[in-house]
Amino acid sequence: MEARMTGRDGGAPLEPLGNTPVVILIRPQMAENIGTTARAMANGGLFHLRIVSPRDGWPQERAWRAASGADRILEAATVHDSVDDAIADLHHVYATCPRPRHIIKTVMTARGGAAELRAATRRGLKVGLMFGPERAGLDNEDMARADALIRYPLNPAFMSLNLAQAVMIMAYEWWMSEDSTPPRTLMTNETHVATKGELENFMSHLVRELDDCGFLRNAQKKPGMVRNLRHFFTRGEVTEQELRTLHGVVRELAHPRGKDGLPDAG
Amino acid sequence: MEARMTGRDGGAPLEPLGNTPVVILIRPQMAENIGTTARAMANGGLFHLRIVSPRDGWPQERAWRAASGADRILEAATVHDSVDDAIADLHHVYATCPRPRHIIKTVMTARGGAAELRAATRRGLKVGLMFGPERAGLDNEDMARADALIRYPLNPAFMSLNLAQAVMIMAYEWWMSEDSTPPRTLMTNETHVATKGELENFMSHLVRELDDCGFLRNAQKKPGMVRNLRHFFTRGEVTEQELRTLHGVVRELAHPRGKDGLPDAG
Structure with missing residues (x-):
């Protein structure tokens, strides 16, 4: 697996909280969105970030500026040349996809997906969540690699969701799947x-x-x-x-x- | 009630979906955050936006640019001089607050709050959700006006939440409170x-x-x-x-x- 540590310092003292899902950003375009993704991950107790073919290369100063202190997640992030490389060691992979079309696939809600991810990690399995590029989303080849698609129940009249907002909802549901407040x-x-x-x-x-x-x-x-x-x-x-x-x-x-x-x- | 229509055109054909909670931004600082708030509201089927004493005045072109087509929400937004003015016609008001201190108040989760908001709107009551300014959050006088506080269960090691992310979680829970996917x-x-x-x-x-x-x-x-x-x-x-x-x-x-x-x- 080709992976590169980005090695910087600073930010909140974040660390992995047990066996948590890997967030995989596929061909992300904006470095700011990688930073705000790291922030949303930190909010929900996620830590492991993998980036497949970031458009503008990596590392990017703008990602750190947008991360509001979730630097540790960016420092530990790895970069990959292909989706296959980024998911090779994972047992289950879910793909977030707002508008799946013409494919035969299991579709889950964010809450249902989070519950399955939680159950799988309890079995000791390594799991991942794939997010597509900002404009186009995941392509058909990416989705064919996923065990299931996750589609958020949201207002069908307005499904346009910022990348970090999409990560936030999954990170929140991941945290909620074990919360007892x-x-x-x-x-x-x-x-x-x-x-x-x-x-x-x-x-x-x-x-x-x-x-x-x-x-x-x-x-x-x-x-x-x-x-x-x-x-x-x-x-x-x-x-x-x-x-x-x-x-x-x-x-x-x-x-x-x-x-x-x-x-x-x- | 002092209110001002901002009157512009364009964006997605959004409209109120029944009796939905009013989102009240108290002394917001960044116009971009008002725009991304509108976008998150649209995602979760919310429509009514009230803005109390926005730092940079209103309307702001930057809000529209950040709204990704949720223009109708910004057009219909009203501006108010005080919290009391913004909530005068509402029956229940909840205040989101990450770190309430030294007060005696009911505290709810986002999910629990959304369920109560849904139940109240079914009774025909008008309800609202207050969000504080980006840095300081709601002050003690704001919180004293709320029926209950809403505190998201999230990673206590990293609670820093962007304003639009905070709105997104409530909008998402609002939508989920009646979703049957x-x-x-x-x-x-x-x-x-x-x-x-x-x-x-x-x-x-x-x-x-x-x-x-x-x-x-x-x-x-x-x-x-x-x-x-x-x-x-x-x-x-x-x-x-x-x-x-x-x-x-x-x-x-x-x-x-x-x-x-x-x-x-x-």
Whole structure:
């Protein structure tokens, strides 16, 4: 395999995170796109970049400028004369292709492809993702070498996708294929989600002050009004710290001290 | 609401696809990023763009040049003096934020956020997605106006994300939240996946020729060898057209006609 290390220094301390898919750029035209590809790869935890016949040669200063610190990926990238050379040591190769035509081939979504790539790497297989040149995309010979095509579900009225955007979606789906972040969570920092007891304590304080000020004077309506307030305060999670603030809000509204911090004379 | 139509012509025939989230760029710095944002929005079927206090004013020719034909989105974009003005008519607003700190807020993944946005639009609510300026991101006042923050699960060692890449991920997840493309399918074009009968027909042809040429001369090993071939030919889907080609391959290998199309004299 003909390969060339580009050897420079700088950027974020990136390194391979286990057995990750190789990104193979086939005949890329713009050096900037190689740089932004490296950046997108870094975002998704990919590291291995192979470049087949870059139009303007390699290395290119413009790639480094566009990589926003993903230099290590560019430094470790290898250059190849042919697709066959670039994929010879890989077990599975997927080709991204927006508009496959007149071919008989397995087609996968980005998410489905990422799941298969993840499963294959867990089996210890080396896998790759091929991306075609900016204008023309992969040609028929390139696609015939792929185990499957990956076609992103996107707006059919506007499929024009920048090369780095295409890499970003696969890099993101690769990262997501093993991510376990809960879809929704409350970031509480130094406080905690209030217990029902802490909430009840506040409700008692609030109702007591509302009784005192006369807001609940209608005895018949009072239970419903309190229940409605309870509905409001249980709609989303509330933290212990927020309850303390709300205690203060109720106390100060009921017993105003005025702007000078003294009991209000008005 | 102060709003200004930018009024130009050209590009892809984009239009709003139902009730879709509004993308709100807060104090964006680079006009190119507004253009590439429009392109990413178009990819994911988004249309409504609002721009709060763009650093270099609006409209900007560079935005159109970077939009790759998503002109309609830029033409329909509105400009606003404040975040409050840009979100006043919306029911839910989510803020993308890579590194939220010291705040008590609901945090969602891009996928979880997209699912909630989809559910809200189905209820007829108007929803928005806020993106901060390139360098600083959203400030604390911006985030306090959001119902929840969206934080992409991505490589924590490299979170630097271009503005349009950030928009792309949300636009992609928005599109995926209602996409039903099967994760894996065989694109067959004019042919069809072979029936078991068609496959058996080919297997009979193959075994007959292998019998004739002596490949299966060992009667004891024959059943196992045939079974192994059958395993190979049933590993993936095969089409009727491919079986016809394979029939031809077997026929020509067994009874070669030579390069001139006549029966081989050798």
